[in-house]
Amino acid sequence: MDRETYITSDISIAAFLLVKGNQIVSVKKDQKGQYFFSFVKNESIEKEALSFLSSECSIYDNQMRLLRSLLKSQ
Numbered sequence: 001m002d003r004e005t006y007i008t009s010d011i012s013i014a015a016f017l018l019v020k021g022n023q024i025v026s027v028k029k030d031q032k033g034q035y036f037f038s039f040v041k042n043e044s045i046e047k048e049a050l051s052f053l054s055s056e057c058s059i060y061d062n063q064m065r066l067l068r069s070l071l072k073s074q
Helices: 011-019 047-054 058-073
Strands: 005-008 024-029 035-040
Touching: 005 011, 005 047, 005 058, 011 047, 011 058, 024 058, 047 058
Parallel strands: none
Antiparallel strands: 005 035, 024 035
């Protein structure tokens, strides 16, 4: 019996879901080189994924992206 899954291509959301204790099922790469992270779907995973956007983890992730872009422009 196949389990229902929650899939995201956003590595930051995938990492956040792991921090929240969600179980990853697989990581797949499509023909265009984009990665997809599949998690065991539960009653709260979609809410947790959305909560990432207003979390300190999201703020941290955005600041890391900013710093990387500043370093690349040097």
